[in-house]
Amino acid sequence: xxxxxxxxxxxxxxxxxxxxxxxxxxxxxxxxxxxxxxxxxxxxxxxxxxxxxxxxxxxxxxxxxxxxxxxxxxxxxxxxxxxxxxxxxxxxxxxxxxxxxxxxxxxxxxxxxxxxxxxxxxxxxxxxxxxxxxxxxxxxxxxxxxxxxxxxxxxxxxxxxxxxxxxxxxxxxxxxxxxxxxxxxxxxxxxxxxxxxxxxxxxxxxxxxxxxxxxxxxxxxxxxxxxxxxxxxxxxxxxxxxxxxxxxxxxxxxxxxxxxxxxxxxxxxxxxxxxxxxxxxxxxxxxxxxxxxxxxxxxxxxxxxxxxxxxxxxxxxxxxxxxxxxxxxxxxxxxxxxxxxxxxxxxxxxxxxxxxxxxxxxxxxxxxxxxxxxxxxxxxxxxxxxxxxxxxxxxxxxxxxxxxxxxxxxxxxxxxxxxxxxxxxxxxxxxxxxxxxxxxxxxxxxxxxxxxxxxxxxxxxxxxxx
Amino acid sequence: xxxxxxxxxxxxxxxxxxxxxxxxxxxxxxxxxxxxxxxxxxxxxxxxxxxxxxxxxxxxxxxxxxxxxxxxxxxxxxxxxxxxxxxxxxxxxxxxxxxxxxxxxxxxxxxxxxxxxxxxxxxxxxxxxxxxxxxxxxxxxxxxxxxxxxxxxxxxxxxxxxxxxxxxxxxxxxxxxxxxxxxxxxxxxxxxxxxxxxxxxxxxxxxxxxxxxxxxxxxxxxxxxxxxxxxxxxxxxxxxxxxxxxxxxxxxx
Numbered sequence: 001x002x003x004x005x006x007x008x009x010x011x012x013x014x015x016x017x018x019x020x021x022x023x024x025x026x027x028x029x030x031x032x033x034x035x036x037x038x039x040x041x042x043x044x045x046x047x048x049x050x051x052x053x054x055x056x057x058x059x060x061x062x063x064x065x066x067x068x069x070x071x072x073x074x075x076x077x078x079x080x081x082x083x084x085x086x087x088x089x090x091x092x093x094x095x096x097x098x099x100x101x102x103x104x105x106x107x108x109x110x111x112x113x114x115x116x117x118x119x120x121x122x123x124x125x126x127x128x129x130x131x132x133x134x135x136x137x138x139x140x141x142x143x144x145x146x147x148x149x150x151x152x153x154x155x156x157x158x159x160x161x162x163x164x165x166x167x168x169x170x171x172x173x174x175x176x177x178x179x180x181x182x183x184x185x186x187x188x189x190x191x192x193x194x195x196x197x198x199x200x201x202x203x204x205x206x207x208x209x210x211x212x213x214x215x216x217x218x219x220x221x222x223x224x225x226x227x228x229x230x231x232x233x234x235x236x237x238x239x240x241x242x243x244x245x246x247x248x249x250x251x252x253x254x255x256x257x258x259x260x261x262x263x264x265x266x267x268x269x270x271x272x273x274x275x276x277x278x279x280x281x282x283x284x285x286x287x288x289x290x291x292x293x294x295x296x297x298x299x300x301x302x303x304x305x306x307x308x309x310x311x312x313x314x315x316x317x318x319x320x321x322x323x324x325x326x327x328x329x330x331x332x333x334x335x336x337x338x339x340x341x342x343x344x345x346x347x348x349x350x351x352x353x354x355x356x357x358x359x360x361x362x363x364x365x366x367x368x369x370x371x372x373x374x375x376x377x378x379x380x381x382x383x384x385x386x387x388x389x390x391x392x393x394x395x396x397x398x399x400x401x402x403x404x405x406x407x408x409x410x411x412x413x414x415x416x417x418x419x420x421x422x423x424x425x426x427x428x429x430x431x432x433x434x435x436x437x438x439x440x441x442x443x444x445x446x447x448x449x450x451x452x453x454x455x456x457x458x459x460x461x462x463x464x465x466x
Numbered sequence: 467x468x469x470x471x472x473x474x475x476x477x478x479x480x481x482x483x484x485x486x487x488x489x490x491x492x493x494x495x496x497x498x499x500x501x502x503x504x505x506x507x508x509x510x511x512x513x514x515x516x517x518x519x520x521x522x523x524x525x526x527x528x529x530x531x532x533x534x535x536x537x538x539x540x541x542x543x544x545x546x547x548x549x550x551x552x553x554x555x556x557x558x559x560x561x562x563x564x565x566x567x568x569x570x571x572x573x574x575x576x577x578x579x580x581x582x583x584x585x586x587x588x589x590x591x592x593x594x595x596x597x598x599x600x601x602x603x604x605x606x607x608x609x610x611x612x613x614x615x616x617x618x619x620x621x622x623x624x625x626x627x628x629x630x631x632x633x634x635x636x637x638x639x640x641x642x643x644x645x646x647x648x649x650x651x652x653x654x655x656x657x658x659x660x661x662x663x664x665x666x667x668x669x670x671x672x673x674x675x676x677x678x679x680x681x682x683x684x685x686x687x688x689x690x691x692x693x694x695x696x697x698x699x700x701x702x703x704x705x706x707x708x709x710x711x712x713x714x715x716x717x718x719x
Contacts, residue, residue, distance in 0.1 A: 368566050369560070370562070370564075
């Protein structure tokens, strides 16, 4: 029998007992819907998590530290790695060398220091961090009120909103901080901050350094002096940045342009340890952040930098286990979703077996007038398949609707709890396709037994009884 | 018994049954529904199988129709032994070579007459466009052109049997097998149906095997009357009156 004929006969047979067949199809729909609902929840949560993590900017960032640095991230490597004597120092030529590695967008030193800022004659002590120009494009500074630095060397500052609150003498109200950034920014933008900091200056002789102690183990010659300086900064932006974010300038509340910060030669905590190596004015970096073109290249870049003799750290290691977690979650959600479909498939078997009993005579007639076993089998298969297609389509729609309703409900709840709305639910096109195909496959599988049984029916027996 | 072993030269046997047996096992006992029947039917012949119920006449018909397989012996139709055909080949044989009509008409209740008549052509994979015109033609030949869109339940018994006849003949079979075709009809409509069957036999040269328990009906239409009892062939008589008219008819063609 040809396919169009088969489809036509299958549909007309399904329409003969509309109630039973539509109930069976509803069963499949519910099964598919639960599968779609479960999986789209899994996918939605995964997307939410990776969106959040991507926003942090850490997925494409490798942090490089010298192996001499005590604050090693990888203890294992510290023990097994090259002896401290072989390890290299992290200075400007090294930074440039790293920047020349393939797939590296930029490498910039992490400059941060704690110092005093004066605003309207009141002093505030806070962590200050330098930002490269590229930080502007990351999501972290998307919601900055005002603007980003006008140039790499401009005496400008972007401040974090909690610092803005501090400057204005307001107490932060938890839960409402999403809305008042603009309000905070208004009185502060364009105002001046005075930063007081300690500048490191190379000294000709150790004895001439009044404020800093030099190495006491006979490392004469490698000395510097520390001079107190002041710099006027203009507030150009208020960032809605989470101070607890995992991004490079952790916990900093005031940000300066990178080149400006570099030119200040602010006294760094590492200077005390690295002074023996410091050659004149050449700065040493406690760590360098490397931005990679694509998160997938992070591993390769990390390996290349490790070969150069540095310690590296990236969130990739952490993200691997996150991805694994979501894979496991998807599998579990999929299994629970499939359970309903399995129940639905029993419904198909039942309906078709019933149909065989009911259409026993019809099958006998068809065989008597020339239908082959294959024709009868295909007909029942087509009926199962048609129920699968229909159930799949209705099920996907139903699953999508359930998702929308839950999404809506969750967001109403989130709003009442003063959280921003989120998308927990994602029904990608591939899931739509996979769900329908899966539904058809399960239906055909369920049709296997009834179709075989119908095909084997003895026509003489079937025609004998009225 | 003259004609079985003395064929006219113009007709090789279309159907040849050789020591045909069909036994059913019912628990401990074996029912010998067909028990060693040997029989030859010429191409174009109209044969009646007669006997009381349980005589095995319907079982013989089902074996000739390829709906059932013999326990032993052979059913040779057009030089092919049905006992040796695969299920698939047997289905093709039923589709192409055999047309069947039944006492209870056996039209599919959910389909219109046109669809019922079309169904064998669907199995034969005839083109859709061709199917429509062939079904229309077949139904007009049995006088049902006005009833094409009706369902069987909306028709009288005679009309249903005429539709069944149209369906049986749609794939132009060589063999028409009829199982008590008038059993559910009054005598007037029964005659109407039988006249049609005779016309197909005589005009198209179709071999007809009819099962009936009505001797008078068989005597009016069949060229040969074959009697069965307890699964065995007990007599095989030529029906001289019918033969004469049939031969006269064939002579005219």
